[in-house]
Amino acid sequence: MINSTNLSGRFALDVKDMNELRQAAKQESPEALKATAKQFEALFMNMVMKSMRQATPQDSPFDSEQSRMYTSMLDQQLSQSLASRGVGLADVLVRQLSRTPQPAPDKEAAAANAVEAVKSGKPASETAAPVADTVRPRTSKSAHVRAFQERFAAHAEAASRATGVPAKFMLGQAALESGWGKREIRGADGTNSHNLFGIKATGGWKGKVVEVATTEYVNGVPQTRIAKFRAYDSYADAFRDYARLLKNNPRYENVLASAQDAVGFARGLQQAGYATDPHYATKLARIIKHSLSA
Numbered sequence: 001m002i003n004s005t006n007l008s009g010r011f012a013l014d015v016k017d018m019n020e021l022r023q024a025a026k027q028e029s030p031e032a033l034k035a036t037a038k039q040f041e042a043l044f045m046n047m048v049m050k051s052m053r054q055a056t057p058q059d060s061p062f063d064s065e066q067s068r069m070y071t072s073m074l075d076q077q078l079s080q081s082l083a084s085r086g087v088g089l090a091d092v093l094v095r096q097l098s099r100t101p102q103p104a105p106d107k108e109a110a111a112a113n114a115v116e117a118v119k120s121g122k123p124a125s126e127t128a129a130p131v132a133d134t135v136r137p138r139t140s141k142s143a144h145v146r147a148f149q150e151r152f153a154a155h156a157e158a159a160s161r162a163t164g165v166p167a168k169f170m171l172g173q174a175a176l177e178s179g180w181g182k183r184e185i186r187g188a189d190g191t192n193s194h195n196l197f198g199i200k201a202t203g204g205w206k207g208k209v210v211e212v213a214t215t216e217y218v219n220g221v222p223q224t225r226i227a228k229f230r231a232y233d234s235y236a237d238a239f240r241d242y243a244r245l246l247k248n249n250p251r252y253e254n255v256l257a258s259a260q261d262a263v264g265f266a267r268g269l270q271q272a273g274y275a276t277d278p279h280y281a282t283k284l285a286r287i288i289k290h291s292l293s294a
Contacts, residue, residue, distance in 0.1 A: 041089045045082045049075045145291050148180050152196070155236050159243035165259040170242070172262075172288035173197060173269070176280075185212055185229050193231035197242045201228040208232075217276035262288040 050072075141149075149171055156167035156174075174196040178184050185193045187210040201209040208231035215222045232238045246252045251272045258264030266284040269275065277283075 037089075037091075042076075042082070044089060045078075046076050049078065141291070144180050145175075148175055149292065151181070152235060152239070155239040158236070159239040162240075162243045163247050163259070164256060165243075165246065165265070168292050169259065169262060169265050169288055170239070172284055172292055175291070176284050176287055185210060187212075187231070191231075193229060194235050194238045195229050195232060196235065196238050199230050199242065199245060201230045205230055217278060220278055 152171060152174060153167065156170045159165070159170055160167040175181075177198040178196045181196070185195045185198065187193065191210070193208075193210045195210075201207075209228045210231050211226055211228050213224055214227045216225050216227075217223075230241065232241065246256060252268075252274075255265060255268035255272055258268050263281075263285045266281040266288070269284070270281040274280070
C-alpha cells in the first residue's frame, strides 16, 4: 500500500520505493495518484533548490565535486521532507488528474490562481462587462455557481417567459458578463448599476448611467476605453431590460430563432455584434453547457 503523505521518512533516492510507486500507478488507485503528485511536488521543490544553489557563488575552498554531490543528495532529501508537508501543488495535481471529478473547495479561486489564468473578454457595441472564464466540466456544480443560479433564477425565468430564451442561457450570459457577480459594473462612488449584462447606454436610453473603463476589441486587439452603461434600480429591472433588448431589437432576430441551442444562441449573439471579443461565443457556450448544466 502506498502512503502518499509519509514522504519525510523515506530516502529520496530509494529505488525500491520508486518501483513500488510505478507498480501502484498502473493500478490507477487514488493512493497512487496522491503519492505520485507528492513525488512531483518533491521534484519541483528540488528544482527550486537546485536553481538557488546555482545562483550562489561556489568558489569556497571547501567546494569540490564530492561536496557538490553530497549537497545535491541533501537537497533531494530536503525536498522530499518539504513535499511531505505540502505547498499545495500536489493537491492541485490530484484534482486535475483524478478521473472522478472532486468537489471544488470553497476557496477554489485561490487554487485556480496557481494553475490557470483568468481570461477576460469585454463586449462591444452594447456590452463590455468583464468576463470570468474559469469554468471546467464537473459532475456537480461549484458553490459559487449554485449561489449565482439561486440568486437570479426567478428573474431569469421571468425574462425567459417574455422572450422564449431558456433561463439557463440568460444566467450563463449574466455570469460571463459579470464574472459570476464578482465584477459588476459600479459607478465612481461604488454604486451598483445592477447591470449584469454589460448593456451600454446607447440609442434612446433615458435612464441612469455609469461611466467606467472597459475593454473593446478592434480587429482582435484589446483597447481600453471609457464607456457609458445603463444603470438599474434592481436586478429584476436589468433582466427585464435585457429581455426587451433581445425581443425588440431587429439585430437579435436570429438569436431568438436559435434560442433553443446553446451554441447557436452564443454564436448568434456574437454575430449580431453583442460583443467584440473573438472568443465570446465559445466562452458563453462553455458556461451554459458545462457549468450550468452540471
